[in-house]
Amino acid sequence: MTDPTLLELSRWQFAVTAMYHFLFVPLTLGLSVLIAIMESVYVMTGRAVWRDMTRFWGTLFGINFAMGVATGITMEFQFGTNWAYYSHYVGDIFGVPLAMEGLMAFFLEATFIGLFFFGWDKLSRLQHLVVTWLVAIGSNLSALWILIANAWMQNPVGAKFNPDTMRMELQSIGEVIFNPVAQSKFVHTVSAGYVTGALFVLAISAWFLLKGRHTEFARRSATVAASFGLAAALSVVVLGDESGYTANQTQKMKIAAMESMWHTEPAPAPFVLFGIPDTAHRTTHDQIKVPWMLGLIATRSTDKEVLGIYELVDIARQRIENGIPAYSALQQLRADPQDSAARAVLEARAGDLGYALLLRRYVADPAQATPAQIEEAAWGTVPSVGYLFWTFRIMVSLGFFFILLFAYGFYQAARRRCDAQPWFLRLALWSLPLPWIAAELGWFVAEHGRQPWAIEGVLPTFLAVSPIPASNVALSLAGFILFYSTLAVVEVYLLRKYIRLGPALAAPSAAA
Amino acid sequence: MLLDFDTLKLIWWLLLGVLLIGFAIMDGFDLGVGMLLPFVARTDNERRVVINSVGPVWEGNQVWLILGAGAIFAAWPALYAASFSGFYLAMLLVLAALIIRPVGFKFRSKMPGARWRSIWDWALFASGFIPSLVFGVAMGNLMEGVPFQFDSELRASYAFGLFDLLNPFAILCGLVSVTMLATHGARYLAIKTDARVAARSESASRIMSLLWLLLFAIAGYWLWKSDFGYAISRGAGTGAMPNPLLKTAIVSPHAWFTNYQRWPATQLLPVIGLLAPLMIVLLAHSRLRRVAFLSGALGIAGVIGSVGVSLFPFLLPSSSHPSSSLTVWDASSSHRTLWIMLIAVVVILPVVLAYTTWVYRVLRGPVTIAHIESNPDTTY
16 A cells, blocks of 8 residues: 555645746746747837847746756656656556657757747848747647646546556557547647736836836837737636536546535536535535536536536446456456456456556455445545635636736727826736736646546556655655755846846847 | 567667667767866856857757657656656756756856856756766666566565665766766867867867776676676567566576677677777867767767667666566557657657757857857857
C-alpha cells in the first residue's frame, strides 16, 4: 500500500510546480500573439511606434518566457521522477503527445525566440515578422499537444489494457488527438492565455496613461489589448461552456461535485447560483437556483437529467463490483499467461479494472474487500465538493467580468477616448492579477475534480506515485518552493524595472 | 505496419542514440561554454561576449534534451519510469541546474551591479558543470548496473541513493563527460569569439581535450580490468511483448566487450572517441578551427556510441536482480506507438534541422567586444 505521506507530498509537489509553471504560460501564449499582431501592423504601415510597441512588450515577454521554459522542464521530468508507475502504466499513450510537443512546438518556439531578440538588424522586416509569428505559433502548438495529453487523463480514449505488459496501450492515435475534451480544452486554455496577455498590456498601458507618460504608445497598446481581449474573453466563456458539456459526457462526477448536486434533479436541471455545500451531511444549504440553466449547459437539452452525487456513487459501486472479477482474472493471468478463461473474463470487464484498483487503498487484495470497503471506495470517487463549488464560481464570475471590462475598453477605444476615464484606467490596472487567479482556479477545478483518478476510470492517483522515500520528496518540494520563490521575486523585480523604464528607455534601439 | 516489432525496437535504440548524441553536440557546447565562462573571460565585456556567443541559440539547443526525455517517455516508458525515479536526487540536481540556465542568460545583463553579475556568472558555471557531470555519472552507473527490481505488477523498487551513484568509476565517467563538453564549448568559443577570449579558449581546448583523452582511456582500461557486464541467458523470444520479467539475465564479466568482437566495425567508435581529442590537442591554436570543432562533435558521437554498443542490448542493467534489467527487447512501448513515433520523427526532424541551420546561418560570424559595446540593448 502507498505511504500516505509520500502520496500527499508528491501531490503537493505536482500541484505547486504545475501552478507555478502556469503563472508564466498564459502570459507567454497571450503576449506572443499580441506582439505578432503589433509587428504585423508595423510591417504593414511602417510606423515606428508599432515597432517600439513590439520591442517593449517583447522585452517583457522575454523575461516571462525564460521563467516559463525553466519551470516547464520540471513538468516534463516530474512524470518520471515522481509518478513512475503512471509513466509505466500509460507512457505508451501519454508519452506520444509529450514527445510531439518537443518535436513540433518546442523546437519551433525555442529556435526562433533567439532570432526574435537578436535578429532585428540581421533580418529584413518581413523575415523578422515571420520569425515572430513562428514563435507565437510554436507556443500555441505546445499548448495544443500538452492539452491533448491532459485531455487523455480526463477522457482516456483510443487505448486498451494489455495484461501481458501490465499497462495501457495505444489503439488509435486519431482518437487521442481528436478527443472532444482536447478540442474544447485547447481553445478554452489558449483563450484564457490571450485574456491574460491582453489584460497585462491593458493594465500597464492604463498605468502609463494615468501617469501621463508615453500616451501615444499606451493608447495604441490599449486599443489592441481591448479588442483582442474582448474576442478572447468571449471565447473563454463560450469554450468553457463547451468544456462543461463534454465533461458531462465523460466526467459526470466532476460536474455533480462542482454543482454540489447531491441528488439527480428532474430535467432540465437548475443551476445553483449560490449555496453552502455541506460535505459532512451530504447536502447544500441556502441554495439560490436558476431554473433550466445546468440542464441546458450540461446536456444541451431540456429533457435529459444531470446525475447527482448519490446516483453516481451507486454507479461507481456497481463498477467496482464488476471490476473485482477482472482484477482476480488478471492475477490468474500473471500466474499463468496461457489461462484463456481468465483472459476472457478480463477482456469482458477490462473497462472496470480501474474501479477495482480503487479498493487497493483499503485492502491488499480487492477480491477480499468487504461491502463496507466497497462502499468506502465508491464514496471515495467524490472529489471535495466544497472547494470545487467555490473555485468554479469564482472563475466563472471573473470570466464575465473580463467580458465587461474589455467590452467597455473596446467601446471607449473605438471612440478614441480610453484615456479620458481615470476610473476605468484604475480599474484596468487593479484587475491585473485577476486572469492569473481565474486560470489557476480553472486548473484546480479540472485537476482536483478528476480525483481520485490520475487517469479517469483507469488508474487511481495513489497507485501512480513513485515508490521513493518520502524524505526525498519533502526535500525536493522544499527546494522547489525556495528556488521558485526566489526566482519569482527576481522576475517581478525585473518586470517592474523595465515597465518603469518605459518604451523609450527600455527599447531605444531594440530589446533583449 | 511495414516493420516488424523487433526491427522497430532496434531502430528506436538507434534513434535514442541519435537524440542523445544530438543533445550532447548541440546543447553540449553551451554547457561547455557555461563551464568555461569564469575562466576564459575576465572582464565584464569579455563575459558578455561569451554569453552572447550562445545567447541566441542555447534555447533551441536545450530542446534536444527535452525531446530526448519526451522520446524516452514515448518509446521507452519503462526506462523513463525506472531511471527518472531511481535517480531521483540526481535528476533534481540536473533540474535545478537547467532552471538556473534560462534565467541566468536572461537576467544577468538586466542589472548593472558587479556582484549581481558575478553571482549569475557562477550560477551559469554550475548550470553547465552539474548536468555534464551527472549525465556522465549516470553513464558510469549504467555500466556497473544499479540495484533495482520489479514486482509482478512491474512496479520498480530501488536500493540505492544519491551517494551510491557517486562511486569512483562513475565519477571518472562524469569527468570524461565534463572534459569532453568543456572541450566542445572551448572549440565553439574559438570560432564564435575573437581576441583574448578566443586565445584563452584555444588554450582551454588543448588542456581539456588532453584530459578527455586520458580519462577516456583510463575509463576503458578500468572497464577492461573490472568484472562489470551482464548478459541475457534466456530471452523471451523474438517479437515478444515488452515485459522485462519474461527473460533471465545474469552477471557476465567482460560482456561489455563482446559486441565489439561480434561486429568489428563498432570498434571504430571508441577509436574515434580517442582520436578526436588527440586531433584537438594537435589542432589547438591552428587555423583549422572548423576541423577542430567537427572533431569534437565526432568525438562526442564516438564516446556516447561506445557506451551504447557496450551495453547493447541492455538499457538499464540491474545489479541486484539482473533479470529485472531493462533491455532493448523488453522496455519499449507497443508496436503501434513505436511506428507512429518513427513516422513523426522521420517527417519532422529534417524540418527542424533545416530551420536550425538557417538560424545558425543568419547568426554566423564572431561576437566581439566592439559588437557588445555598440549594441548594449540587443545583447545579453
